[in-house]
Amino acid sequence: MILHLKNTISNQDAAKIAAEIKAFHVTSNGTNVLITGSGVKEVPAQISDKVDQFWVFPNDMQLASKSYLPTKREVKIGNVTIGGTTKNTVLIGGPCSVESEEQIRESAKLLVDLGLSTLRGGCYKPRTSPYSFQGMGLDGLKLLAQMREEFGLSVITEARDATHIDEIIEYSDVIQVGAKAMYDQGILRACAKTNKPVLIKRGFGTTLQEFVQAAEFVLSGGNENVILCERGIRTFETGTRFTLDLCGVAWLQEYTNLPIILDPSHAMGYAYGVPVLAKACVAMGIDGLLIEAHRNPKVAKSDASQQLTHQEFTELLNVLRPVAQSVGYQMV
């Protein structure tokens, strides 16, 4: 249940009430908002005179639900706003991993040349083998920060586990919670305490319901800047790396109020399929795309097969513009 308290009630009193009824307490646009589990179906008697408005839910998808907030939330990434009524589809590009200063600078330049705003690059790679390249770590984060300085780009990078979440929050403009980390409460609870945008990727074995509940961890902790990212689920089909769940995206658009960014690169796993899938994504009227591009994919230290060349990335943007336009959006 979500309860909006009357505006005559102070923040401190709201906090006390929350503690009494074991609810989460956040403030949103000046309103004191209390959130209990969805099992609570009636306003607790002892606070009924303090409640302005309340919402009852069939399950724990509450703050993210359209039945609470029917309009899509807005999130600012640097100078770009997505969601709300903006009709912006942000194209986020960059390599799978930050590998060197030269490499990441070329990526940054590419984006600037194309008029784009947001650079991705992994520093703590959630590899499934200890014997694979694990990322540059803090050195990589510093390179990303340098690119922000030099080029005015926003940067997005991933927390692999809770041991370095503070670094990630410090260095990045958008905190990425990866598919393997999205149940990690150490990460989610830390993200709840900042106001930076948090992009949560759906686990490849995660239901839509669980996915949205991961967002609830951040929202109920007080950070409203949450973006959902579908990046492919694991199915019996192995001809492609994962299966991009666009039925699921239609479901998210119907039932949640959060902006949605799609990642066709990881879903497909092969560069040949990325452009055509990206077109499909953009035609759905989404808020952004994450596309992996590398100056020389063949020598990339991770995800070599799915990264586009810079040439391919440039062409992709050109074919995406009219598709976005055909559904009333623009690529930014």
Place this chain on the structure above:
Amino acid sequence: MILHLKNTISNQDAAKIAAEIKAFHVTSNGTNVLITGSGVKEVPAQISDKVDQFWVFPNDMQLASKSYLPTKREVKIGNVTIGGTTKNTVLIGGPCSVESEEQIRESAKLLVDLGLSTLRGGCYKPRTSPYSFQGMGLDGLKLLAQMREEFGLSVITEARDATHIDEIIEYSDVIQVGAKAMYDQGILRACAKTNKPVLIKRGFGTTLQEFVQAAEFVLSGGNENVILCERGIRTFETGTRFTLDLCGVAWLQEYTNLPIILDPSHAMGYAYGVPVLAKACVAMGIDGLLIEAHRNPKVAKSDASQQLTHQEFTELLNVLRPVAQSVGYQMV
């Protein structure tokens, strides 16, 4: 292995050679084509002087493979041609089941009013329960034939099992092999002996490789008019009915030479998601869409939740036109 025999060899001699080496024998554009299993990697010595050209394959995806025929095949559905270089996306509409003359006539009229050409409607429904509505059977087929007469529409309907495949071949313009029937060799081998277009739906538990091999049953039997139809696979996600596998579509576009029609209605299972998914499909540059529409979905005898109203179907066509155009296609 596929072998093209020299054009000096008569059809009868080709048939003899095929029998000798236990190969399939078809003629395509005047050429005698022999097909063996992909395990054969070298031209059999005894016929090496009779072979004009040959292709070796890593698996049994042969006639359907782009490495044999790199350009997309053309298929005619009545007056409409799809595939090849046509850049046509045919919108096939109609109800899940033919339920009555009035009902199917309203569907036919809708299509004609919208300038569309092809009517769908199930007569033998592959229900999973014996206690559900099983379709009108032959009476339904006759109603479809009547609509063809009255309105000049092509009709497509589904064979549930081999006991009525002859009826289906007789009455329909496009033979649909449903998701549950696509391993049915009784159906596939019958389809191989006609020249009518065959639309094969992917089973919801079927790999891409197996899917294309179902087409090989028809192609190797001599019918070149095969269309592939992705309609959603079964995954752990149950928020939607199935999961439309657009990564798989990218794979099919890359590796096969067959036209592709998509069915977002069955994948999604809920009308709310059909339009946005249909936009995603069309943006991929596909050859057609199957969309279920019913004059009154609430009382439909099957698939009530996923059928569009006629109003919604009309609006859908309008929003799809610019999307098709944005990728160089037109809706027909």
Place this chain on the structure above:
Amino acid sequence: MILHLKNTISNQDAAKIAAEIKAFHVTSNGTNVLITGSGVKEVPAQISDKVDQFWVFPNDMQLASKSYLPTKREVKIGNVTIGGTTKNTVLIGGPCSVESEEQIRESAKLLVDLGLSTLRGGCYKPRTSPYSFQGMGLDGLKLLAQMREEFGLSVITEARDATHIDEIIEYSDVIQVGAKAMYDQGILRACAKTNKPVLIKRGFGTTLQEFVQAAEFVLSGGNENVILCERGIRTFETGTRFTLDLCGVAWLQEYTNLPIILDPSHAMGYAYGVPVLAKACVAMGIDGLLIEAHRNPKVAKSDASQQLTHQEFTELLNVLRPVAQSVGYQMV
């Protein structure tokens, strides 16, 4: 809904009543049984005085449901009875495919030597490629019949599609409906009209609910001798061929009244895992096992990797006996 009519009502009258209320009509142990869809929750008023007993169901799992018949049904396979209170676990052995008289006779001899009773062997193979070995067809069926004559064995073989179901019913003692054919109403409806036992394999993409509903096609048509066979479902895991769903078996044991035979050979796909999985199956207190064995698996024309040698099969029986005993069953 299932209705038992009063025993004062004749079979003909029962048939009339069934037609009136659009119900299936079977007789079981002298009782006239009517079955409607599970949507019917109340006894139709016009027949209320003719009904002795009735059962309401939440879904179309009705005749197979323990809430209708709480004890496990008995099925006779030749001289062996399984199910009921027999505590028999029948071990059915034999090759994937009947390949030659010598081959199948060796299999038959092996079974006889081990005191076993039932021989399996495929004649119409549901291969996914037209270029693979498709089985010996009718010639194979005749060889199976010959083995029955010579050795007194029961034989079980599979219908691939409806075009040869009559042959299968004629030649086999147990009709196998394979995983790819289990939605095939041409097969299921034919099986409903015989009294021979029907073993229905679960499709690899089939839910438990749908699986049991396939049995309802046979049961509601009047054949009570139905056996369910779990043989592995398709999941994301590809280290093994399929995933044997023993949670599903626990579910079937809890909710259905049908005997259960398990097929670890197809689930595993590799001979090394068959014995250990077979032990797991037997420990669940099941009614039978289907195990593929071949005199020389390396040269088998199908499923080479998963067939046991005759030596391995013999050893398997020896290790299974104490496991069966430990749960109160015996191998037969």
Place this chain on the structure above:
Amino acid sequence: MILHLKNTISNQDAAKIAAEIKAFHVTSNGTNVLITGSGVKEVPAQISDKVDQFWVFPNDMQLASKSYLPTKREVKIGNVTIGGTTKNTVLIGGPCSVESEEQIRESAKLLVDLGLSTLRGGCYKPRTSPYSFQGMGLDGLKLLAQMREEFGLSVITEARDATHIDEIIEYSDVIQVGAKAMYDQGILRACAKTNKPVLIKRGFGTTLQEFVQAAEFVLSGGNENVILCERGIRTFETGTRFTLDLCGVAWLQEYTNLPIILDPSHAMGYAYGVPVLAKACVAMGIDGLLIEAHRNPKVAKSDASQQLTHQEFTELLNVLRPVAQSVGYQMV
């Protein structure tokens, strides 16, 4: 590649060599062991005279592989040893969550009364919703420690994320890495630095290969006491909570040298199926079982539906003993 250095080489020199060739370095039974990625197929020339023995691998399953160490590893849990040649199947019982001192003491007493040795109980619950019961945290760990003191039991409990892994290592005898945390390198790397046994649960969307690679994180960091735990994967079937992958267990037994403990409670999700599945598990000759039991499952704060009563747990042990015996094992 795994390399055993000659025993003339000191530990310090081994460490230097490891650094040179960027390998992991552990000592095992007095041998200096170096591990590189499996991409390395030849002994680096500069150290070839220092190598006693080496193993090449097709993938990054190396230290856990039977082709490195063909016999099953032994792991000690308190006074009980599993794996190796012990033929012990340890039955670990206890509630899903530690809820109170009384509750956990009743669990402890039950185990002691049954002659069992190891108590499970969650303190940091990896719930998918922020609004569910999250566990008692450190207070729960202290209660577990108290039970160890009072009853001489070993305790096993789960790390939810890296923020409290130090506590878990301090308070528990076996560190459980849960299904949602098994990619968490913050946890895995911490586990590598202790010598306490680590039980790694397979993620429900995790391949067997990735599962074993999670063990490689711990093994390559120097902790040899790793146990694998299969607890059900997520498939399309929703009649049960997950699908216990016993084909996968056969695969693990064939290819890895690690002890295996199975968790039928989480796989099934319903108490009715736990005993029959447990029998299946034990018949495979496994090293242990994790079974959830609660003094009053109906009021349990988590996993209410799948926990056995103490009475059911007691009966379960009785039916498991003869099954274990039938395959040469004993329940401990």
